[in-house]
Amino acid sequence: MPDTVTFKIKRQDTETSGSYWETFIIPYIPNSNVISCLMDIQANPVNAKGEEVAPVVWESNCLEEVCGACTMLINGKVHQSCSALVDKLEKPIRLEPMSKFPVVRDLTVDRSRMFDALKKVQAWVAADGYHDLGPGDRLSQSHQETAYKLSECMTCGCCVEACPQYSSDNNFLGAAAISQTRLFNMHPTAKNIADERLDTLMQEGGIADCGNAQNCVEACPKSIPLTESIAEMGRQVSGKLWRNIFKA
Amino acid sequence: MSKQRVIVIGGGLAGLAATMKMAELGMSVLVVSFLPVKRSHSVCAQGGINGAVNIKGEGDSPDIHFYDTVKGGDFLAHQPLCKDMCHEAPYIINLMDRLGVTFNRTPEGNLDFRRFGGTLYHRTAFAGATTGQQLLYALDEQVRHFEVQGLVEKMEWHEYLGAVLNDDGRCVGAVIHNLRSGEIKAEKGDAVILATGGPGLVYGRSTNSMVCTGTAVTSAYLQGAKYGNGEFIQIHPSAIPGRDKLRLMSESARGEGGRVWVPRKAGDSRKPKEIPEKERFYFLEERYPLFGNLVPRDVGAREIYDICVNDKLGVHGEMKVYLDLTHHTREFLDHRLGGILEIYEKFTGVDPREEPMEIFPAVHYSMGGIWTDYTRTDEGLIDHQSPNNQMTSITGLYAAGEADYQYHGGNRLGANSLLSCIYTGLMMSPGVLNYINNLPEAAEDIPASVYSASVKKWQESYANIKSMNGKENPYALHREMAEEMISNVLIVRENSKLKSTLDKIDEFESRWKNIKCVDTSDWSNPVPSFINQLWNMIQLSKIITKGALLRDEFRGSHYKPEFDLHQPDDFRPETYLEFEKQKEDGQIKEDEFSPDHLAYMKRFSKNNIKWLKTTIATYRNGGPEISYEAVDTSLIDPRPRKYD
């Protein structure tokens, strides 16, 4: 058993200031994960040089990989820090903020772009009202299984972080939002506006921006079949193109 | 009158349900949340949501659900609210289904239901093992739709500090702290709803998420709002030990047939699979033949405590028992429980499909919360148009979800919280709008001076926090406080220990004043907020501990062995109903009852007269003053609980 664990953390004080690396050496405690170590740093914020510094700032909530908040680069790989077990990581452990989003401070980034994408693709069921309108449609178990998998997406950003096409200078929707269009286009009532979603996918930043690199699906912690979703939406978009041609 | 709006603090299930309902009714809503609402604690809920839809043809009904809920809560819940909630539950499940929640299905395509604790019916609808996440996402999507339409505005990365009260003490807005820029300013609102969730972090490590500090409702208490039933903290029987969090192993694991056991021999060092069937003690099944592994949580947690501490049969001599699912096939388990088994595997490295899990009890939920009002109808339901519904004792300040107090009594049944959260959010909305429609003036027209005083107070308070330069690290102090709460205010409570904990809390409060604000920067600095939250957690721990100290009885999750009424083993609750009836008729025929039953019933009746009451904490002279209020038990006669 090692006595200590070393963390090298890429820090940034404000949105516009430069970044710098800081090293922390903390006592090794069995069954730690990256967040429990960040908490230890909080309780004793002293860096490897023995200087008292501001505790590292990060984002987290659920601590069980269902809220998506704590995503960061751990040894260069994007993952949730709450489920990154120290025993399984190469040391020293390097922590960096995700690179595809503006850094707010230290390991916190602003993922508003992902939530905006959900607005663009109209990821919702347009309900007539919230009063009692009886049960929803009957659905097969296999429908449920497919939809459930897609609806587990926690907007964590791993997929877009890993995607070579997603960058701060384009407006690609990204795999997560494309996969949500599949989810809503298969819902018995949300599919009433399926065509509008396809229109969005056909615009700039839409599905044509995907280069099929498949990095997204490997990065997704929830094993969401993103490339399958992208292929399915590709089919729906081509179908619509053909229909447009025949209508014209 | 100028345009009016409601401020909703918190975007978990309760906050988003209220937001979407009020937006549907045409009201503008401002949602304020620490984190993007999609990341709220509600995503952690795994097991499901209750509603007597009776898909399995078992004869289940909302009234049976109502009875189970009231009995589960040891009769401390307000019955009209519970009744109304249980009657709305089937509709709520149907609504969530319509909104796209991917609930599991039966072969015919209907919603599937599973069993949960404290009931004998299949009443729990579920979406895999992430029901809370799926429900929250559906509401989040609805609210996003309203956002696009301009009816809802969101302020994420913002923290609620306190209510703005006008000269009459009416809430006319909220003081909000921007967690990035650090700016503190007021938002005008004609009503404010606190849907800020539970307070698990008072105990440090619990099954709760990081923002569950209870700070918003404690702030309301410090401003004069009453707090109800603080001492009723639910300990969940099955959690996974962890350094940062005690991750939950959902009750659904037992709902799907999981069996709890320990080796019959103390200190048995064999691997669980090497221990033959007859040397395993399935203590819940043996002690509770009827409910078995699905006894309510308070009963389950106490039995585990008893087995481990009194009988010393805990696994490896520790406070742990086995939860065994290995008799099921992998396919079955992956389909019904995939998500939660993955969590166990991910964090312990052990595959629960192959090896029994090791679990132990952990702080999970607060039945208590900020006091709220309601208006009942003659039938014992709720008048949904009443502006009183869910209003705290501060006019215009409302609460919903885990933040409130009156649906679960002394112990919450599994899968009833997701229900109460969505229910309160939906139910209260028409009444809130009625309240607003009858106001003399819109918040928009109230002079800025009313707001500036509150803002100034909070700006000064944060400036003071930032200048704190003492010796205590706030995070380390929090750990210590939490240890104290875990040691003495948990499953088994003793007055001497509670007393010493109250003194300890006072010490923590003085040590708080010696904190060092370890980060004084202006941009995106979480430390001052945490220090403020810690102050509130200290205040809340006083409410919990003092309430526990003064309540000299055993009810629901609040167990004081000293005051156990010792129900005779062969006692049936119906006997008590007969006893009460005779009492009402004017004469108890004492010779009709066996002497030990009679003596027990007398004890029970006397105890209820004294203690079947809501605990109310009011902030006075730097601490909680405790008083008691009647509970509406007019629909189901209180009686002894029994689960075997």
Ligand SMILES: Cc1cc2nc3c(=O)[nH]c(=O)nc-3n(C[C@H](O)[C@H](O)[C@H](O)COP(=O)(O)OP(=O)(O)OC[C@H]3O[C@@H](n4cnc5c(N)ncnc54)[C@H](O)[C@@H]3O)c2cc1C
């Ligand atoms: C692990 C786990 C599993 C569970 N499983 C189930 C289950 O299967 N079935 C069931 O019925 N119940 C379950 N529960 C209970 C249930 O999940 C919660 O009681 C419920 O989700 C609480 O919802 P809420 O809307 O009240 O608050 P939350 O979802 O906690 O949301 C609170 C909101 O308030 C915000 N907030 C808090 N304070 C502030 C502040 N000061 N300023 C600004 N914003 C603030 C937060 O950002 C968040 O948006 C479970 C609980 C846990 C811990």
Ligand code: SF4
């Ligand atoms: S397939 Fe490749 S290009 Fe397309 S979204 Fe995934 S990672 Fe990006």
Ligand code: SF4
């Ligand atoms: S698709 Fe997967 S990786 Fe992408 S945001 Fe959703 S959960 Fe994260």
Ligand code: FES
């Ligand atoms: S904290 Fe929620 S995913 Fe890690």
